[in-house]
Amino acid sequence: MYKKFLILSIFILSGTFAQAENLHDTIQGAVRSLIEDNEMLAKLKPPEHFKTFYDIQNPRVTMLLCSDSRVQVDNFSHGAENDIFVARNIGNQYVTTQGSIEYGVNVLKTPVLAIIGHSHCGAVKAAMGDFGQLAEPIQKELQTLDVKSAADEKAGVVLNVHHQVDLALADYKEKVDSGQLAIIGAVYDFRNDYGYGNGRLIIVNLNGKTDPQEIQKSGYFKDLKNVAIGVTKGKEPKE
Numbered sequence: 001m002y003k004k005f006l007i008l009s010i011f012i013l014s015g016t017f018a019q020a021e022n023l024h025d026t027i028q029g030a031v032r033s034l035i036e037d038n039e040m041l042a043k044l045k046p047p048e049h050f051k052t053f054y055d056i057q058n059p060r061v062t063m064l065l066c067s068d069s070r071v072q073v074d075n076f077s078h079g080a081e082n083d084i085f086v087a088r089n090i091g092n093q094y095v096t097t098q099g100s101i102e103y104g105v106n107v108l109k110t111p112v113l114a115i116i117g118h119s120h121c122g123a124v125k126a127a128m129g130d131f132g133q134l135a136e137p138i139q140k141e142l143q144t145l146d147v148k149s150a151a152d153e154k155a156g157v158v159l160n161v162h163h164q165v166d167l168a169l170a171d172y173k174e175k176v177d178s179g180q181l182a183i184i185g186a187v188y189d190f191r192n193d194y195g196y197g198n199g200r201l202i203i204v205n206l207n208g209k210t211d212p213q214e215i216q217k218s219g220y221f222k223d224l225k226n227v228a229i230g231v232t233k234g235k236e237p238k239e
């Protein structure tokens with residue numbers, strides 16, 4: 001009996017050690033790749049490249065993005081360095097990141113504020129349902145999403161972008177009205193849920209306007225042949 005217990009204990013303990021070792025390896029792998037990738041990427045750029053922004057940053061766009069790892073700034077820029085000032089959180093919410101946005105818009109004076117949601121957003125999905133079982137800090141952030149009335153997840157993502165743009169507009173109306181700032185609401189569609197193609201950025205809101213024709217009237221997109229503006233109801237995803 002004792003022998004059996006001993007063998008069982010050794011078996012369980014060795015399993016636990018193996019698990020801990022696996023976890024240690026996983027962490028080591030993740031840490032190493034950060035260091036190695038950084039080293040490799042830093043070598044690609046000469047010191048002169050960094051010297052151009054040693055003392056000052058001069059971005060053109062303040063961007064509010066969801067933290068989702070499938071959504072990255074390099075989907076919107078070949079050179080985001082010193083060009084995109086980014087604030088991120090789950091569900092690309094305006095309220096919990098207001099200070100960062102204020103810094104981008106009024107201190108760095110970027111002429112564009114882009115608020116970008118994305119297809120299959122877990123935060124939007126959670127906020128559409130009952131999220132009372134989630135950890136309190138997460139609940140606090142989800143409470144700022146107003147998407148319960150959305151018919152489905154796709155509509156919820158767009159509705160959330162509209163809501164966040166409205167919140168920003170309330171603070172920056174004067175700048176928008178005087179033409180110093182454009183607030184763009186968009187959806188990054190890595191799944192082709194909205195039918196424009198995988199990985200496309202779809203403009204759904206400009207300064208509170210949601211009608212594609214009204215958005216086009218701004219003239220900001222006039223020379224862009226393939227720009228995706230608006231979420232059309234009947235548009236089916238292309239495979």
Ligand SMILES: [Zn+2]
Pocket residue numbers: 066067068090091092118120121122123124
């Ligand atoms: Zn998301």
